Amino acid sequence: MPDAYILGIESSCDETGAAVVRSGEQILSNVVFSQIATHLPYGGVVPELASREHLRAIVPVVRKALADAGRTYALVDAIAVTQGPGLAGALLVGLSYAKALAFSLEKPLIAVNHLEGHIHAVLLEERQKGNRQVDFPVLALVVSGGHTHLYLAEQKGDSWSYENVGHTRDDAAGEAFDKVAKLLALGYPGGPIIDRLSTHGNPASIKFASPQIKHPDRKAPRSPANTRPRFDFSYSGIKTAVLRYVEAHHLAPAIEKRRTSLAGIAKPRFDDYLAACEPETLDLVASFQRAMVDDLVAKTLEAAQACDVATLFVTGGVAANNELRQRFEIESAQQGLPVFFPSRPLSTDNAAMIAAAAYPKWLAKDFAAMDFSAEASLPLRHA
Ligand code: KG4
Ligand code: ZN
Secondary structure, eight states, X not given: OOOOEEEEEEOXXXXXXXXXXXXXXXXXXXXXXXXXXXXXXXXXXXXHHHHHHHHHHHHHHHHHHHXXXXXXXXXXXXXXXXXXXXXXXXXXXXHHHHHHHHHHHTOOEEEEEHHHHHHHHHHHHHHHTTOOOOOSSEEEEEESSSOEEEEXXXXXXXXXXXXXXXXXXXXXXXXXXXXXXHHTTOOSSHHHHHHHHHTTSOTTSSOOOOOOOOSOOTTSOOOTTSOOOOOOBOOHHHHHHHHHHHHHTTOHHHHHHHHHHHHTSSSOOHHHHHHTOXXXXXXXXXXXXXXXXXHHXXXXXXXXHHTTOSEEEEESGGGGOHHHHHHHHHHHHHTTOOEEOOOHHHHSSOSHHHHHHXXXXXXXXXXXXXXXXXXXXXXXXXX
């Protein structure tokens, strides 16, 4: 297969990314500028601020990606960019810049679905390790701040197809981590800090009921034969259950005390967060994480069995979670199902995954017209 050096650009949420990847299998550079510091005071991503930060970062980030890769613009074969899903204003920054680059350099432009990017992050790293053997069908859990989606992924020649077999009906799993962290004055994003604090608490101390979904989803995409069962998630209930626990156990004064003490530290580190948490809060975050992991693992493995898949991918920001990885590793092995995760830097948003997902499209000459636009709710079906 011919080689291609693809410059990927990602700006769908709060990370500005640019990367150069060779033929979907070798990362030459991967630059990520995180906006965490900008959004931290608000406990979540503020879309307008995200767009402005992307505008500020996009040029230096792309230039650094090329410099790190030792490539000039002339030595790039195509420009790939995230078209959606994501924040419309944020997407437009990357997309406009990618269009301008492609137009002025007379290079092909490739539009990539962000979720497809997360799936290809796994394939990229496996190829980079020399593993070219992935058995199909693959079930991919894409679990992040904006998504909790299950896709059946198939490769036919150079083209990929994706069938959605489950999604969250309300909050995404990462969103639940972020909201619980905000409620408990643990900063933003919530996932990494809850992940680390959880090892200091007792995960069995509070029993959260597993999410129940009672009604069929009328908006669910239909499978071709219309017979496939759905494996949907729901995480707004557990977030409310944590709030109720906080109220019932009068944790508000402890939360305020923590907020004040952390506000007095310029850049709080993990030890500062740990010292600011009393045992009851540590037990609460550990129990919350346990409930999230139990549900994500159980539903995904149920779907894997029902769809009779050969391989499991777990990807997206929440895939960085230590307890989630360990549980998937143990329970997938019990089912005899190989499971693959991206490394932690490629689990969260990055542009290497966008450049990797673009390679099959480059082979198929599936290029975007100059008038294509951002799609905040872009569905993932076919590559
Ligand atoms: O994939 P990503 O970078 O952006 C989206 O596409 O949303 O995912 C970010 C999400 C945030 O909600 C963050 O709290 C969560 O991933 N996250 C984690 C961990 N690291 C990041 N959640 C649980 N455990 C982690 N270690
Ligand atoms: Zn993402």
